Amino acid sequence: MSTRALLELQNLSTHYVSAKGRRVVRAVEDVSLRVAAGETLGIVGESGSGKSTLALSILRLLPPAARIPSGRMLFEGEDLLQKSDAEMRRVRGKRIAMILQDPMASLNPxxxxxDQVxxxxxVHEGATRASAWARARDLLKAVRIPSPQARLSQHPHEMSGGMRQRIVGAIGISCEPRxxxxxxxxxxxxxxxxxQYLNLLRELQRAHGLALIFITHNLGIVAKMCDQLAVMYAGRVVEQGPVxxxxxxxxxxxTRALLSSIPRMSDGRQRLTAIDGQPPDLSALPPGCAFAPRCPSAFxxxxxxxxxxxxxxxxSRVRCWLAAPDAGRGKAGNGAL
Amino acid sequence: MARYITRRVAYSFLSLFLLSLTIFLFVRVTGDPTTLLVEPGASQADIDAMRERFGLDRSLWVQYASFVRSLVHGDFGQSFYYRTPVLELYLSRLPNSLLLALAAMAFSLLIGVPSGILAAVRVGRFWDRAGKVFSLLGLSLPSFWVGLVLILFFSVYLEWLPSSGSGTALHLLMPAFALGWYFAAAHMRLTRSSMLEVLGSDYIKLARLKGLPESLVIAKHAFKNALIPVLTLAGINLVIMINVAVVVETVFAWPGIGRLLYEGITFRDFPVVQAVVLLGGAMIVIVNLLIDILYAVIDPRIRLEA
Known part of the structure; x- marks a missing residue:
């Protein structure tokens, strides 16, 4: 990759440690990722695969039980893990912003x-109330809220769900994050x-040249929105590369199993495949590959x-013995799914 | 909605009717008031004359019927002891009770709300544990004991505060503390749980994601939201404080309705006891009725159930 990375995670791990330290949940393990300026990275995986923990790790807003035992998070060349709490606060909202899973509940009633936009x-630019409110009005206009001036003095309950969503988007881009x-x-x-909302996000991305990390379990959205893709399983990135x-x-x-579990309108002949078994317990992982117990090609x-x-x-990069040049492919049969 | 309110109002009247019957019978179990009111060595004829004057010679049901008939006309009767209308007595003492309740409420909020917030922000750590001990003490130490300890310390030992009476702000301090003590603990516990719930909400997460300093997240975004249920409870508690201050008012000789009730019981002044208990009951019934109606206005499911 020739472009310089905006964000580069190097071997990042995030663990949740129980009160007495006996149970360690390896929510994120040895993750290395890079996002270039203006690019969109999609992160997909099942619930509990560590996607949200990874996002909160980048902003260092993890719950108190979480630890980041190893790794580096380089953002514009600076390691976010080395920053003080006060320095981190100046990064949040200003240089890295985040939109939460439930934007409906994200606004203070x-x-x-x-006030909220x-x-x-x-806080970040020390703007006066008047000039900040003028900017807020422009932001509402940018996310297509009708009559933005009047909306400024309303409360969240006076808006529809889609509008509140766009307002949360406006808060996200308010300080022109990278x-x-x-x-x-x-x-x-x-x-x-x-x-509509996805189109709006794309437009905002183009207009402001911001990089986007899109966490989802919807591969259709990935195909529409993303340049790069990282697939997470049991806290690890098992495959990444251009979408x-x-x-x-x-x-x-x-990844193959995930892709074959999307219904396609075009060919009705192929049956949908489900992935057998359950995701593993992140506090008691098997010794080898975490996917091995469910993997049809495991050897x-x-x-x-x-x-x-x-x-x-x-x-592209993949965490799989099948991809290793001399890892006994013969024993794995033809490796077909 | 109208049907629901009618039913609630009917229940309220039923409660008050049962309360009037109970208190009417209970005071008469305590004994004959005339023995306390006549002069020592009075003849049986004097006692009989006094019984007749107060209507105590009639049968219980006749007495009760005339009591209820007067009540309907807003007449609570004459005090046996003071020989003045009970309602006048009650209204002359009510401002003192209100003053004491307001001071105790201010104290309980001043202590309860900040300590509840501190406990929630430092959940599981030192201040949270200290808060737990405080709320346990607050909810379990009886107010007469707190009052006596306060008198012992501040009046007897340090001689800083007057041990009883009313008139100055200094007189108000100890009774307000003794009465507010329990409520401070109750308000602390509710503030803590309400704050914890708010701190776990998405809008607090977003406030932190915006890069706001933690002090602003707590003081602006969390505080106001956490306070709503606390203020609702405080409103109800104010009415309760006016009516449960009997022990505290007696310990500190505070001339409120609680002390009036205590005197009424001591002198077997039946009309006074009946009036204080019934009016206190009415206040609490009305507050509960208002809350029931407000909930029905807010939550349509309650309306349908009725």
């Missing part, structure tokens, strides 16, 4: 829209509003040791 501008993390921002919306490359030739059996090496990240075609 007791304060006006104007203008708040980060006042990176916006969207954690399943459309799951609570119906399909037409979902499509087109992965959709064309998924290298990891889990001895998979249960013995964890596969390393192996470079593939077109900057």
């Amino acid at each position: 007791l304060f006006t829209i104007g 203008a708040e980060p501008i006042r 990176l916006l993390i969207a954690d399943e921002p459309t799951t609570s919306l119906d399909l037409t509003i979902q499509a 087109r490359q992965i959709f064309k030739a998924p290298a990891h059996p889990y 001895d090496a998979c249960r013995a040791a964890e596969p390393p990240e192996i470079a593939g075609v077109a900057n």
